[in-house]
Amino acid sequence: MGNPVTTRQLRAVSTRLVLDHVWDVDEVTGSALIDATGLSRATVHDVCDELIDQGWVVELESLRTGSDRSKGRPARRYAFDARAGVVVGVDAGQHRVSAVAADLRGATLARTELPVGPDDATPERRLALVEQAALVALDGAGTSPRQVLAVSVGVPAPVDREGRTSFQDNPFWALMNPDLATRLHDRHRWATLVDNDANLAAVAEQWRGHGRDVRSHVTLLAGERFGAGVVDDGRLLRGAHGGVGEMRYLDFVEGVGSATGVAALVRDDARAQLRRLDGRAGSSLQDVDPARLDAEQVFAAAAAADPLAVSVVEHAAALLARVVATFASIYDPQRVIVAGAVAASCEPLLELVRQELDRYVDPPGIEVLASALGGDVVTVGAVKRALDHVREHALDIAPATLRRQPEVPDWIPPGV
Known part of the structure; x- marks a missing residue:
């Protein structure tokens, strides 16, 4: 017995x-x-x-x-009591760090965004920015750091189940995740969860986006670099070291050649084609400062039948169709969701991808959709991850006791 x-x-x-x-x-x-x-x-x-x-x-x-x-x-x-405590979701990206403070049902209380500058490329500054974003969001919510029940941070790097980046051959990944979970916990006693940003985007889509009504989908962050979060039969896939969804394999895919994302591909191709015009008339994009040209402007010009923009978008669509086809071959999803800041304007691109895709996949019919969650998709997923942690461990948490704990003394991070 x-x-x-x-x-x-x-x-x-x-x-x-x-x-x-x-x-x-x-x-x-x-x-x-x-x-x-x-x-x-x-x-x-x-x-x-x-x-x-x-x-x-x-x-x-x-x-x-x-x-x-x-x-x-x-x-x-x-x-x-949805205000018994709060959770914080952080998107610690390469170029910005944004944070959302939310109540225990996921309602946003406050949001902040901090730029990442050239002087921020050290582990100490990285930690300082993540902490600062969280504290500013908490202040905006009128909430004490003592009321934080969990913090979840999304980073553009593979992350294992313990919140660490195990891969040793990529200095960029090491910089993006300098053991944030341990350092934030040691500093504030916060339960801190670190995850890959594309994984959190997939969590967000499953919670509040296009993943709600399907069991298997891939969420593709398609900004400066591709990254994917994979949900199979309702479960987020990670792999032994958190490497599921990493896109380095695209270096070896014919017609793709790298993991450079849609936003970067479209912007850089448009700039290159504009330089080749060498002042000759040929595109409405010539009126845009090349340094400020972005993918959204190229998509808008393509929708208005600008020939140079159409050429750029057609090239990007052919490449993206091959990327999506690799997902179809490896993961067999029902739906691929293109997410991130580029999602709001990329419908002209996705229309071409849908036309192209059936050449590569069998059976045909994979849906390709633009996320409706905008540039906040990672923070939405981070909030959900933190909420799930709190709910799972609720019997070990007493919010009333946490509110009576002393505040952590003020700390001035290096370089702030």
């Missing part, structure tokens, strides 16, 4: 049942909780009292009016 179930274990199961139900509804009566969980009335109310003491739940005022007092004891009403 196995070990007998202890009273403590039974209590934990009861607490989880009640907390999960309260978390997902606006408010609930004790009677409704009894029906939903199958627990006794005494157990339900005892558990709710414990959750109130811990800071997870609040008891609402009775709806009973003065004229109803003859009808017996009023029903006790409970609600999950």
Whole structure:
């Protein structure tokens, strides 16, 4: 026989049942909780009292009016306290660091964005920017750092299950993730999760985007470099070292040749073609300062039938179709979602990709869609990852106790 179930274990199961139900509804009566969980009335109310003491739940005022007092004891009403704590989602990109503070149902409380400059290319400055972005977002939300229940950070590097980048042959990856999880935890005692930015984009699409109604999809971050988050049968794939979705293999794909992303490809190709015009009329893009030219302007010009822009977009579409075809061969997704800042303007490109794609895939019919989550897709996924962590470990967290802890002393990061 196995070990007998202890009273403590039974209590934990009861607490989880009640907390999960309260978390997902606006408010609930004790009677409704009894029906939903199958627990006794005494157990339900005892558990709710414990959750109130811990800071997870609040008891609402009775709806009973003065004229109803003859009808017996009023029903006790409970609600999950979505402001019992906060989570922070960070997109620690190569050129910007953005952070969102959110409540425990994922509603955004405040957002901030910091540029990454040439002087920020050190591990110390990288950590300082991530910390600063998180603290500014918390300040904007009117929230103390003590109320943070989890922080999730997305980085443009492969990340293993412990939040570390194990690959040793890429200095850029090492810079993007200088063991952020350990350093933020040591500094603030925050539960810190670090993940690949494309993985978090896939989490965001599965939560609030085009991945909600399919079991298998690939989310492709397509800015300066390609990176992919892969969801198969509802589960995010990682690999032994977090390398699933890394795109270095594109160096060996005929007609592609590198992991350079759509935004960079379109911008750089347009600039090159404009230089070849050498002042001769031929494109509306000649009116744009080459230093400020970006993919969005090229897509807009292509939609207006500018011949140079159309040529650039056709070339990028042929390349992207081959990239998507490799996903079809390796992962067999139902849907590929192009995400990141480029998604808002890339529909002219994707229309050509859809026309081209069936040449390469069998069976045909993979959907290729632009994300509707915009440039915030990674922070949305980071918030979701942090929320999932808090919910999984809720029985080990007492928000009311955290709020009574002393603040971490002020710290001035190097170079700030």
